[in-house]
Amino acid sequence: MTTLLAVVALVLGLAATAAAAPAAGFSTSYEAIPGDGGTTLHAFVIRPTGRGDGPFPLVVLPSSWGVNDIEYVGAAAKLAYQSGYVVVSYTARGFWDSGGQIEVAGPKDVADASKVIDWALADTNADPARIGMGGISYGAGISLLAAAADPRIRAVVSMSGWTDLAASLYPNQTVSSLAVDGLLAAGHLTGRPGKDLQQAERDYLAGDFADVLPIAPVRSVATKIDAVNRHGVAVMMANAWEDSLFPPSQLVDFYGKLTGPKRLMLTPGDHATAEVFGAAGLPNEIWDAADRWFDHYLRGVDNGIDREQPVRVKAANGGGWQGSAGFPTQQRTIRLDSTRFAAGVDTIADSGVPIVSGALQGYLKIPTGVSIPLVSRSAAAVWSEPAAAQGFEVDGAPHAMLTVTPGAADTTLFAYLYDVGPLGLGSLITHKPYSLLGAKPGVAKDIDLGLEPIAWNVPAGHHLALVVDTVDPRYGSSSTIGSTVTLSGTLTVPVA
Template identity: 50%
Template sequence: MGHGRTPLRTAAAGAVSAALVAGTVVGLAPAAQAAGIRFVDISGDGGTVLKANVVTPAGADGSRRYPLIVLPTSWGLPQVEYLTQAQKLADSGYVVLTYNVRGFWQSGGQIEVAGPPDIADASKVIDWALAHTPADPAHVGMAGVSYGAGISLLAAAHDKRVKAVAALSGWADLIDSIYSGRTQHVQAAAVLDGAATLTGRESPELREIFDNLYSSNLSKEQQMIDWGRKRSPATYVDQLNKNGAAVMLAGAWGDTVFPANQYADFYQKLTVPKRLELRPGDHATAELTGLFGLPNDVWRDTERWLNHYLKGVDNGIDREQPVQLESRSAGGYEGYPDWKSIAATRRKIALVGSTTIHANVDSGADGGIVFLSSILDQVGRLPPVASIPLLPRRWAAVWQSEKYGSAQHVRGTAKLHTTLTPTKESGTLVAYLYDVGPLGLGKLVSNAPYTWHGRTPGTPFGVDLELFSTAYDVPAGHRLALVIDTVDPLYIEHNPSGAQLTFSSPANDPSYVSIPLREQ
């Protein structure tokens, strides 16, 4: 499998999490000096001490009540994370309470990964705020980035007092995020593990989950799935709908920790007032500038959402198209009435013929590097690239469309269907969709991994795989290419030595990749 855990944790994860933590502390510490901020200890579930801060509106004297916003911290970040945004919200008339989730920094306990103690903590924090601040019990909201987003959604499903949620770069399905296609997203897991090691105290259960993930312990697979399901807002979508909190979800197309697919699927199941925003970027990068007080679309819409559903402000956000997407190529926002409407048509690229590739060698087609690649795409529109004509066909299967006479606006989720005959009982493939220019240089549009176990060697079976959702414009004169290989640094692969994969397209079950397209 060839992916060592220790180098990833100490290098990629350590550097990323340390940089985020340092940047947040340095950039936001001055806000702690502002008037109206109190640092407090709150007794969470089981008496665990949670370090928190409270920001109240200027001049608040207890003669009136203010809507309350609770902000649980992100994974690995300290309680000063949101102080700039908290001050802005307090200035506009909110009591804002930020708390460091259990297991991280100075808060007590161990990291439970949004387990039952974390959900109970959120309710305890609300209890404390209602008892010790001029907060209005009828107007309670929650918001947060990443870990704070997931906890906010779970709390809203379990506590009817929460009337509005803004979940930024969070998750709906934890297992579908780091184990989609039955494949371990090893770089994403290493970032989470490394940050937890640097800034917190992992529970024995979490340590076991990480170890089983890295080691591909199939005997513990169901245990891991059950663990993740208990911590997934999607599990409690009926409770969330019943409780009625208005839910705003915001994420990034290139999120290598929580891919956009799982948010989109969750959004479709919500029946409460809802909004879905997806932009270029990686995990939590779209929100980052707002944490430093700079103009930021995500935080602007978060405040508009909370203003409408907690204060009753008629700012028009409820009348806008609820699905707001920003293309990775063109910029600007596109509004849609629902997720299904973003792709008016689908165009299939036939995967004709029979193609055999050898496993265990990286062909050069890759999904990039966690954080770095999607940030480059966000800032400079520079996604991972590969020379499609030069990809070695011994290790990569390649199919291409004809040249398009007009621009193709890819919106949503591309779907692969093919027939696979492996020579071994287990294995992994990674599918990539590329935008190929006249010189054969391919820019990555999307990708996704797929792993199987227990198959009979030499016996064909059908593969259906959803690639990660995206919004990308293919220029006129370009092609789309589907590439399949077996090794990608983002994922743990399960290809035995000497394995070969044959892709075919039977007449009664032709192979294809279905491309979702917006109307011209």
């Protein structure tokens, strides 16, 4: 009886202790944090509660371009109360109520990230040995750049970000004009452009986008890959196949050069569409993977993410996640017989509307379409292969090895790869521009026009078609009306 009473007393005592212990939760405060040079950055700071005194792992989330610090509060709250992180979600300098001017992820933005870490270590119960950074778009780019500069950062999650700014906005010497227009408009609407951005805008409006390029290398983590590898940062990157600001090829190149822990996730959709709702705290596969990434590399949780296939993709036109160590090497080859057509004339083939077209593809599986028979053969080259007896998957970056004979010094080519059904209706799989500048008219030149990587399921009975023309509303074109261009070559398409 005495033993039984003792057991009962112990159980009741433990129950009372458990009842008295505060439940795990979080608290939120709005803070003014001194950034580089004393510039004030405003931030939401989310702290875990009911978990003791810490120290706790720290995650810093810089805001996206044109967005303020409320962007990540939902995701930050989940990180705090589910896993015990201190999270600082701050507005990048030059935007909204943070001080300074827009630096376009320049050195001051990178220094700001380190200053935010300094503040968090001094003013919260954050652990200096467990620091991560992440974000969407602008916040993703700043996070990667900060990881190259600050060895305290152990893990990064980059969502819809860039690694090479020039390759993103000026692919193959072709300005992505609608993307640049949108970024400039958002910058003026929500912030205060700094001198570099002001000069870049003047050069762009004057048609001298090449003069903007000198500001890109310092703002591109691709030029700092050695520092990222030396610091041993665990890097997770997630982007959409149809990202109209930062297309995936530059990420694939960067991923291949990383030597530390790494993960690449590519999904249907356009810029930020795959993860925007997760930032608000709603269920989201990308943010779930981000949580697991931070948990493993900051908290030491053995959740298996380090043993999964590091490349995770979903086909752009439907299907579940597929994992691999890289992209396959099996290829289909299409011969491109010599074709001559007029330059500087638009056709019905184009890459769609930035954000809108990719979002329709990602959310509703509505592709950017075209009727292949109606594409003007006088203003475009069109090549098709026979219908496939069995379905297959395009899985990687198609390459058009072209011999180009331009009729003018400057010519811009736009290559579109389509999945074409029995009625001739084509769904855009992938595309890429290429500007041939300063060429000698009438003299042939060989080029490698690599399209953007993609995962796309081609059904049985469909076939691939390549269309090349010289005008696309999304991009600037250097083609001259009245000139011609002659093309021939081969198209290789990686398949699985």
